[in-house]
Amino acid sequence: MNGNTNLERERDQLVALAMQVIERRGAEISKAELASEAQLSRARIDQFFPEETDLFDAIVDQWFSPLVVIMEEVLASNLPPNRKMYEFFARRFLQQRDRFRADPAAFTLYCELGNQHWERVRSYVDLGDHYLSELIAQSQADGYFPGLKIDEALSLINQMVVSYTQPMLLIIIDERLSEAKLARIIDTVFAGLSATDRGAAVVTGLRVA
Amino acid sequence: MNGNTNLERERDQLVALAMQVIERRGAEISKAELASEAQLSRARIDQFFPEETDLFDAIVDQWFSPLVVIMEEVLASNLPPNRKMYEFFARRFLQQRDRFRADPAAFTLYCELGNQHWERVRSYVDLGDHYLSELIAQSQADGYFPGLKIDEALSLINQMVVSYTQPMLLIIIDERLSEAKLARIIDTVFAGLSATDRGAAVVTGLRVA
Numbered sequence: 001m002n003g004n005t006n007l008e009r010e011r012d013q014l015v016a017l018a019m020q021v022i023e024r025r026g027a028e029i030s031k032a033e034l035a036s037e038a039q040l041s042r043a044r045i046d047q048f049f050p051e052e053t054d055l056f057d058a059i060v061d062q063w064f065s066p067l068v069v070i071m072e073e074v075l076a077s078n079l080p081p082n083r084k085m086y087e088f089f090a091r092r093f094l095q096q097r098d099r100f101r102a103d104p105a106a107f108t109l110y111c112e113l114g115n116q117h118w119e120r121v122r123s124y125v126d127l128g129d130h131y132l133s134e135l136i137a138q139s140q141a142d143g144y145f146p147g148l149k150i151d152e153a154l155s156l157i158n159q160m161v162v163s164y165t166q167p168m169l170l171i172i173i174d175e176r177l178s179e180a181k182l183a184r185i186i187d188t189v190f191a192g193l194s195a196t197d198r199g200a201a202v203v204t205g206l207r208v209a
Numbered sequence: 210m211n212g213n214t215n216l217e218r219e220r221d222q223l224v225a226l227a228m229q230v231i232e233r234r235g236a237e238i239s240k241a242e243l244a245s246e247a248q249l250s251r252a253r254i255d256q257f258f259p260e261e262t263d264l265f266d267a268i269v270d271q272w273f274s275p276l277v278v279i280m281e282e283v284l285a286s287n288l289p290p291n292r293k294m295y296e297f298f299a300r301r302f303l304q305q306r307d308r309f310r311a312d313p314a315a316f317t318l319y320c321e322l323g324n325q326h327w328e329r330v331r332s333y334v335d336l337g338d339h340y341l342s343e344l345i346a347q348s349q350a351d352g353y354f355p356g357l358k359i360d361e362a363l364s365l366i367n368q369m370v371v372s373y374t375q376p377m378l379l380i381i382i383d384e385r386l387s388e389a390k391l392a393r394i395i396d397t398v399f400a401g402l403s404a405t406d407r408g409a410a411v412v413t414g415l416r417v418a
Contacts, residue, residue, distance in 0.1 A: 183409045
């Protein structure tokens with residue numbers, strides 16, 4: 001068991017080293033390069049990361065684990081649905097913003113790597129959707145979002161708060177984003193989102209004056 | 210006057226040629242390169258584009274002019290505020306989506322060039338904000354968005370519909386965007402957006418169960 005813990009610690013150290021190298025070079029690192037940087041044999045690296053993708057997955061895991069902790073804590077809380085949904089987005093936004101402001105270049109690089117390896121990131125985005133669906137179901141039990149299917153509400157809410165979840169937007173419009181604005185958006189969603197057609201779109205098209 | 214029209218036509222043809230070259234090469238074009246491509250003297254090119262930035266500005270102008278026409282037509286229409294706001298975003302979204310789907314690589318390239326030369330694009334974004342502010346004022350005259358300053362409503366609405374205005378998001382989540390969803394978002398904004406604090410955020414922080 002102690003041996004297992006030592007292995008885990010060594011693996012964590014290798015992931016941390018890989019991330020340092022990525023940030024220093026501004027590019028991905030292969031297992032061969034990690035072996036050289038760590039002055040370890042390739043066989044030793046293979047013990048920790050059998051496949052090339054295992055190293056990248058470990059870095060992705062490192063990146064997302066604090067966000068997963070936030071989601072699980074919020075879901076487990078006893079707050080009312082609107083408070084839960086605000087915290088669900090606000091706490092992750094603040095965590096991401098801290099990371100971005102601490103090192104904008106590294107943050108931008110990880111976003112680009114995430115975009116390039118979207119299939120390795122997708123399960124975390126799906127997990128976020130899973131938790132948000134649970135929040136939507138709880139909200140609907142309290143009478144919010146009447147008439148909408150969970151998937152419809154999910155897609156609409158994701159779109160309305162995308163400024164606070166999409167890292168690329170954080171990079172572009174950081175100074176326009178705030179917890180106060182996010183709170184107003186969540187309040188707007190809870191006050192106004194429903195399946196009721198209130199007439200913004202009509203089939204007759206635009207009549208110009 | 211006829212001479213002037215001929216000059217304008219020649220200038221438009223040079224802009225069109227520059228855009229063809231940009232799309233073919235996947236990179237910007239200089240005035241010197243345009244002269245070579247068009248088999249014209251550098252002096253002739255200078256007549257149309259005195260500064261290097263004038264060529265890029267002409268391309269930006271070409272890109273945005275149909276979007277400006279849409280905004281002006283919608284503003285001049287006699288629709289109610291919620292219908293106007295929907296058309297204001299929906300028509301530009303559809304125009305951008307047509308462009309994207311017709312040639313995803315070229316669309317992505319122009320987005321990247323726009324990001325790199327943000328200062329040349331900014332005036333068009335500011336114009337959009339100007340028109341949206343006018344729509345917000347008209348909406349508030351009808352009782353919508355109570356208590357919010359125009360600039361506050363402007364920023365919140367821009368954030369809630371950013372999926373339909375930010376070209377980079379169109380590239381990433383095209384298949385998740387639709388006019389029906391945009392209509393629900395605009396309906397939600399008109400039903401729910403106000404200065405009233407409905408309690409999504411509270412100062413006491415998250416109490417975990």
